[in-house]
Amino acid sequence: MRCLVPDSAVSSPDPIDGGSTVTHYSIFTLARNALDYHENWPEAWRSPDPQPEYDVVIVGGGGHGLATAFYLAKEHGITNVAVIEKGWLGGGNTGRNTTIVRSNYLLEGNAHFYEKAMELWRGMTAELNYNVMFSARGVLNLAHNDAQVDAFQRRGNAMRLNGIDAEWKTVGEIRRMAPLLNFSREARFPIYGGLLQPLAGTARHDAVAWGYARGADSRGVDIIQNCEVTGMKTEQGRIVGVETTKGFIKARKVGVAVAGHTTQLFDMVGLRLPIESHLLQAMVSEPVKPALDTVITSGAAHCYISQSDKGEMVFGGDLDFYNSYAQRGNFPIIEDVVSSACELFPAFTRLRLMRTWGGIMDMSMDGSPIIGKTPIEGLYINGGWCYGGFKATPGSGWVFAHTIAQDRPHKLNECFSLERFETGYVLDEKGAGPFPKAH
Amino acid sequence: MRITCPWCGERYLSDFTYQGDATVERPSDPDKVSDAEWHDYVYLRDNPKGWHDEVWHHTNGCRKHFKARRNVVTHEIASTAPMSGELTGGDK
């Protein structure tokens, strides 16, 4: 149904265009629907059958694929687009990550790209007319020794000079931010200080996928779930379409945003990539009343943790350290991560672990993403996200849409080209070298 | 996961270190290979979804490297062997 009362309550910089029939979400529409027991809410997105042909086919209905489709339509007016998802929207890493959103990078290429994403995060709820609960509660990296203080301050300074918010926090200040942290001198990893990105935080992962899906759909994008891409067809080095479980779909351009399955897709056109698929686990405690208001990460203790709005502690740590396509891990890493949480927060030993799960990480050889063109004309790659692709979601979609629409990378993703591994201009934030599991 | 070291026998995951794709071979004479071949050796991987031949290091044991054929979807291990040996099993 068409939105009758123009919604005064939301000042969206880009109100959803009148052409489509979409209910504007607001307290008013909510109240009106309450009157008829919510029996008249329309679908958030359609479930169309695939058309025989599209200008652009995006493979992968995660945050990145959906954001790409959204910005293709919104920024480049390309609406004859399909997003092909083998399972359910957001069921990949978008639906299983610890939702930390930040841009606290040392290397320039990373810094500028992720900061663009931050800018989009801030406007996302309004841009999508869907509350993605972006919560700028701050992300604090704890330093546990002098070497880390050095490294973190160096990074903080680079951030500031790149125009990114960053602050150094003393132990006293940290105590006020997160009183339950372990400030004991006897701590195995005493806290020396911390690098805070005040405007960083978390967001509701599912809402990001759903919000972009709804926004893209309302602009005419076809979102096709339960449809797996099984092959990619090329002619004279040019992409012409994709084979799917719902038949062949012709396409002028194809953008691949499938995270852990990136190499699978490019194997279909005989391309090998500097990417390995690894397993990363995450977990939640039982919900408790607010006990942690900031996102805390500790490199030394291998743990990052935040409390969701529902009250669970959402946390994770290292990879399982072996190649895997299973969305389930093993116990050793859970032992490490949970003991880290207990070391950082001695009072948390009495919390209980409610659920654990895993996701398939597209670990690149330098720890930075690959977004750009490929040797095959009309075929574009978006992958290699490692631990960090959720925070990139809007920026990734934004530059990927530009790259696909213009057939050349945006300034922001030039440095993320596939060629960088041949030329040597890698972005190795960690300095770990060509070992995917080390990033 | 329980992994059978060809020498020490079956041990738990936490005694081992994963050391990468066993099909990757270092060019015996790097100067003789093209930039592309060198790039391939350093950076490119098959990363198959299914049976995968891997190198593991028995870090908290005999500290030797060996090969394992492991299914990276189910984590089943078809066989392990010394680096000089042959892997069997799996549909590979």
Added chain:
Amino acid sequence: MANSATAIERRSGLAAVYEVGATGGSAEKPGVTLAERRPLSIVHVAGDPDTAAFADGVRSATGCALPTNANTMNRSGNDAVIWLAPTRWLCVSPDQGPGVLEGALRVACGDAGAVIDVSHGRTVTRLSGPNARDVLMKGPPVDLHASVFAPGSAVQSNMAHCGVLITCIDEDTFDLYCFRAFGQHMWEWLCEASLEYGYEVGETVGI
């Protein structure tokens, strides 16, 4: 290291925490006795077990046949040769003085094998008593059940984030080897793990 005697006493890596007679836990009869085995001569040898020169060399220098079965050790008296890897063993004996055992092995094996003195590089804890096995069960992820880990067995694994080597001396006596720098950490860890059974710190075991 050149073979040369010295009168200087060796200082244990546990010196700061080792207290003979100390007890832990409320059990009236301690279920575990923890003691350090020292001083020892420990030499790492590497070579091809099928090369007679090497295998015989090790035997003549230690009195123990080279164990070629994985996870086992051969003992004669208080001397032992412990399997570490298909081409590596650890020769252990009560302290023979600096470089003595190493020298003997060098001479005996000639260049058939590599010989490295690590006498000072390990902390060896002896656990004994009815609950010694139970304490160890809290450590490494390996099967230490009596039916599997019997006298003469030796296993390498990890516990408390350190690599360890555990040998079974008899039904309820075990030696736990770890790197010297981790010694105190491992000792304190073992004391805590022994609490529920009650433990007592014994005299150092010289043999």
Added chain:
Amino acid sequence: MSQTFRMPEGGLIDRAKPVTFKFNGVRYNGFEGDTLASALLANGVHFVGRSFKYHRPRGILGAGAEEANAMVQLREGARTEPNVRAGQIDLFDGLTAASQNCWPSLNFDLQSVNNLFKRLLPAGFYYKTFKWPLSMWLTYEHVIRNAAGMGKSAVKKDPDRYERMNAFCDVLVAGGGPAGLMAALTAARAGARVILAEETAAFGGHLKGRRYRIVGRSAMDWVRETIAELDGMANVTLLPRTTVASYYDHNMLVLNQHTGDHLPTAAGDTPRQKVWKVWATEVVLATGSIERPMVFGNNDRPGIMLASAAQAYVNQFAVKPGCCTVVFTNNDSGYEAAVDLFNAGIEVAAIVDNRHERSAAADAAEGVGIEILNGHVVYNATGSKRVTGAEVMALDYEGETLTGEHRTIACDFLCMAGGWTPSVHLFSQSRGKTLWDEGLAAFLPGESFQRERSAGACRGSMGLASCLRDGAAAGLDAVKAAGFGSASSVEAPVADDHGPGALRAMWKVPLPPHTHLKQFVDFQNDVAATDIELAAREGYRSVEHTKRYTTLGMGTDQGKTSNINGLAILAGALGKPIPDVGHTTFRPPYTAITFGAIAGQERGHHFAPTRRTPLHDWHAENGAPFVPAGYWLRAQYYLRDGEGMWDAIYRETVNVRTNVGLCDVSPLGKIDIQGKDAAEFLNRIYINGFAKLAVGKARYGVMLREDGVVFDDGTTSRLGENHFMMTTTTAKAAAVLQHMEYLLDVVWPELDVHIVSVTEEWCGIAVAGPKSRELLSRITDIDMSNDAFEFMGVREGQIADVPGRIYRISFSGELAYEVGVPADWGRHVWETLMAKGEDLGVQPYGMEAMGILRIEKGHVTGGELNGRTSAGDLGFGGMLSSKKPFIGQRSLSKPAMTDPERKMLVGLKSVDGKSRIPRGGQLVESPGAQLPMEMHGEVTANCYSPNLKEFIGLGIVKRGPERHGERLWAVSPITNQCVEVEICSPHMFDPEGERLRG
């Protein structure tokens, strides 16, 4: 308070052991053997908590792990614990518990206003609102967070201890009900190593709560005898109060044992809880089944519970949940419960059965005069803080609409028997796929993926006799598969078979026209049937979307009572068969595991091991604070009375350059390399040549990764033709060893080289300073004269009466030596040096002084070896050999590696001479320039040089070497520092290096 609802006799409680406890500040009595739930019911307390979203009054739904409502804050102070299920708390004397999620009190909870707005708060409402103004979200969020979250975390350090156990067995049996007991017995009698884990305090499973008979006697007698037999076997480990929580790859399972939770504090020195890591050859899953609620209006009122729970309360705990009940059922178990309740002296006002045809199970109930209403449903429950009645109507034959007269039957508790859900959690975790069973209307285990099998109710065998047979068969199958081929079967004892009979699934009770009542599916998360239908309507149609949009099954109970009802309602809304909708993924753990138990002993100073050098105690005794370096602790500086930290550091630094200093360098990695190809091997891994290194000489070497970036550096000495000793950085010691092992095992197996880490064997003491030669010559028989012992020479000999080595190498740039002696003698040698050097002014120096000395000389460490710098960047270009191939060489021709714009090592001097160069500073042309600003380089190290008497530093700067003399600004916005620096050569002190050769 008297236990008004306690029956005079019966039950498995110990009336001889009365217990008092406190709930919400009120003192009550119970008995040992009670759970908090049974004890509260004995005292007539039903209303125990508030719900998550609407803060509605909630009571006790179940009797164990399935509980979705009655969660409490257990204990106080540092031992407090949130969200504990009342039915899983074994009562102990002095127990205190309180309701959660209510303020100021359970009875009067302000946030219960949410209940009035419930129509405004459907599933996912927050995605549609709270959007304006943007800046306000953090404020809204604050309110939402405080409303959510259930119980409270402790805020003090946990006084309890936790431990982990490792166990291996032939057969692990999960669940100690009849099926599990038979399986364990069968496997145990065959002589296999058996572990039997049972989540609750007592074995017996459902039998505890039933009046079943086995071989003509109370089934519990059989349970006791069986446990006695198992207990007597050496090959059996019985683990009560132990949950099998997680099922991982290759039959590795994780158990959570509650060793001390049933006591005021854990007994003696036993930990409060243990995590057992079990590696089982074979597994038997006998985890039973959980009863389902019925989905009718206001079915969440306190006093509405599962029929099986009510049955357990009367039979196991001798507690009457009330005086008068109505049983609402869709299968025969309701009748069984009704009869047990009747026999307990409770008035059963009616059995409301949605099935139109009368079941044979009705005989017994009718026999005692209970009214039976076939083809009827309870569509609403009256009351608020306690149910007061059931509103009943007849059902048309299709079961779609209500007909006839509506009638209210008064009751003070109401039983729901909605059918049984087999607990397939662990099976599913093991990667097994489930299959839908139409008869039971539930998912059952399909084909096994790992070496496990299910037995009893968890695979749909609901009758007792079939459970016993099932267990025996599964035990036999498992023990045979585990290698006990000759194992013989054990006869299952005779018992009668009580099945649930034919069930009439009714996922959601129809309502009279125009009535809108909340029909709860997931009690804990306040998910009602309408929420699930809304999700379907809005397109969140995958069961995974519905779950996430409505939070169905995402509570602490993980949907044990709600998942099937929920997905069935979704299937209804989508007009799809249930198996097509499928269920969400079962994930570990089955019930939540305490963090502490998972961490075990890895807390506090055992969280990570500490590595101590042979000189650690001396440093501590001599006033040195320590700095962590990986796992190592290293002496930072040695404070003398009246000194401040910097005084000490500068004193130590100057003393090295004027007299002689001692530094503990033991943590440097050391690798012994032997074999006839040792030299060739080193040649291949270092960028510079080692083949021609003379015996008795040391050489500085640099290693690259294959991508051409510097990996590590250090000096390697040749002790014999085929014998080398390599030193690595402390940080990379392990990585370098593994790297070398990899190359030898995988890449160059033909090389005859043996490598062993000897880091721990040696105590390393740097003896540095103009008087170092004099000092050493006093305690060693080695000829220390310059010509006998040249720079980079290595000698063996007696040092302070112990055998050792001296390397003439220098990190400080002074005339210096590194002494290596076996670790146990380290302290002796160090103390001898201190004593013999007193007149020479010998002093120890720590990491800080060492840092300054190396900066003065431009020697690189961590800050420069950052994993991005090349040999050329660090000034090692000249060392790159062109005569031989080495690891990483092939990558050096890449464009990026030869880019003139690369950041290269330089020295930095503070221009004004009095301002410290900011640590972690970035180098820019003018600090005022607008952002983003070009960074020409970064400060990698900084200090005040007491020898050069100025503030200096090291950095890596684009085209650095060409820019000596140029000025830049070192800025640190996050510490508000900005200092002008001049770029210079990194070799700032004694550039010609005369001192170290002197």
